[in-house]
Amino acid sequence: MKYANEIFFLVFALILWGLLYGSRFILTLGKASQSEKLWLTALTLTATSFTLFALASTISLSLLTLANTCFVANFIYFGLFCRSLNGPIPKNMNILVLAGLLVFAVLFEYLRQNGFFIQRVGLISLIAASCFVWELRELRRLKEIRSNQLRFLIYTVAIELVLTIARLTALYIDGGLSTPNLYQEGVISSSIRWVWLGISILSYVAVLGYWLEKISIEKAQAIQESSKIIALLKEKERLIYGLLKANKTSATGALSASIAHELNQPLGASNLNIQFLKMKLEKGVISPELGKEILDSLEADNHRAATIVKSLRSIFIESDSSAEEVQLGNLISKVLDIVMPELKSKNIQIQLRVDEQLMVKVNATEIEQVILNLMNNALQALANSGTLQRRITIEATKSGQLIRLSISDNGDGVSAEFKPQLFELLSTTKQSGMGLGLWLCKHIVTRCGGSIHYEDTVGGGATFVFELPSAA
Structure with a gap:
């Protein structure tokens, strides 16, 4: 072929x-x-x-x-x-x-x-x-x-x-x-x-x-x-369903723990005043002026405890926050009056850099609670540190439409492992405590339209900064 x-x-x-x-x-x-x-x-x-x-x-x-x-x-x-x-x-x-x-x-x-x-x-x-x-x-x-x-x-x-x-x-x-x-x-x-x-x-x-x-x-x-x-997505759905089902119980437990934690300060102060009053009565040396002073303190502590309960309940029940225009400097002064005895007993200096004309529209008692929580954190941090010259610095300035308030201490600061979950519920860096204070602070500040975060203090220590919308 x-x-x-x-x-x-x-x-x-x-x-x-x-x-x-x-x-x-x-x-x-x-x-x-x-x-x-x-x-x-x-x-x-x-x-x-x-x-x-x-x-x-x-x-x-x-x-x-x-x-x-x-x-x-x-x-x-x-x-x-x-x-x-x-x-x-x-x-x-x-x-x-x-x-x-x-x-x-x-x-x-x-x-x-x-x-x-x-x-x-x-x-x-x-x-x-x-x-x-x-x-x-x-x-x-x-x-x-x-x-x-x-x-x-x-x-x-x-x-x-x-x-x-x-x-x-x-x-x-x-x-x-x-x-x-x-x-x-x-x-x-x-x-x-x-x-x-x-x-x-x-x-x-x-x-x-x-x-x-x-x-x-x-x-x-x-x-x-x-x-x-x-399979993982299905497992995730089951977990979410379980969390939603347990949400009501968890919220109730968190509320109860929060109340127990936050009421500790005013009730503790009331207990001290009552013991002091009983001692004076037993000795028969109480004067009308001293009695009135003690009763006024008890009334103030009782009012603060009632306000804390109301504030905590509002976390889970949407209601009017009763916001009003107040001077931020006045709120800081009220908190300093509460913690001043402890500041003196622990030899802690206070540095104030606060513009007295700063106005915010908030629930005054709730913001006082935030400032008090941050002050107590700073007090405890300094008490547990080896710092000789203990100092807490409070600064309040206006930046645009925001009021910036920072509370700093020169203690040991917060270790890196705790920083990511500082504001999470039931997270704490303390040996005693339930990890509710900072979580509550964040909740209150957020409800007011603000924000809160942590910074390391220059030279060592911790700084908590929260910002609120300006009323002026």
Whole structure:
């Protein structure tokens, strides 16, 4: 049959172009990896070379140089693909490959015009055999070949290596020196060539199967991960439902604990005044003036306790906060009157930098409670520190439409581990205490449209800053 070789080449070319078309999913899945690009390049070069082999005898035999250059390039890029499975290929490798292919094309064209067919086949067989050995070495270097397709690829490449040597040997026996070109090759060597080219197609099929296998594994893993995420989301929903169900009980418990904590100060002060009053009565040395002073203190403590209860109840029951315009300096003075005895007993100095004209629209008693809580925190921090010159600084300034009030001490400050949850409910840095004071401060200030945060004091210590909208 006159055009048997051309028909075989054309059939093989169509098979390879079909494989290339079927591999387009690699490009549509997203950004192709280096390995995928190298394999697609090798497959394209092989399909192109087979197409040129099918056309060269009818168009021009000079196309054989281009066909064989593409054929050799396919071996090199397939080898680079195997190498890329073990690690990335340097970017400048393409330049070296193109330079080598240019040298090959010049040499092959010279042999086509001046040499023998067996010399050309020998050159291609040497390059092909070298690439097959390289491919086998790279595939064997893979630490653990879990893919059945890559295992199959090892066998096909090994068979290609054997057939390459067998073809060159058969061509020499068939009288390669007298064979003019590819299309007049002897029966034995040409038969081996077709088997070799068929096995090369199986190599490409094996790699295509490897990509499909890889995608299937990744899809299975994605489904598994998705199942885990769905399970976690369901667990989250169950937890949220449980928290919502327990919210009423938790709120009641938090309210009770808050009341117990916040009432400790006025009730403690009342208890001291009552004990003092009883002692004076038993001795019969109480004067009307002293009695009135003690009773006034008891009344003030009782009023403060009642206000605290009302304030705490408002946390869980939305109601009017009874805001009014007040001077911030007056609120600070009232708190200082309460804590002054303790300041003196612990030898703590007070530094005041307060603009007396600052006006805020708030519930006065609630803001007094915030200032008192922050002052008590500073007192306790200084009492537990080794600082000799103990000092609390209170500053109040206006910044735009906000009034900024800061209370600083020169104690030990707050350790880094406690800073993120300072204002959380039931979080405390104290050995005794229930972690409700700062949480309540934040709640009150937020209700007033303000904010509160912690800063480290320059030189050591803690600074609590809260801002409130200005009334003026």
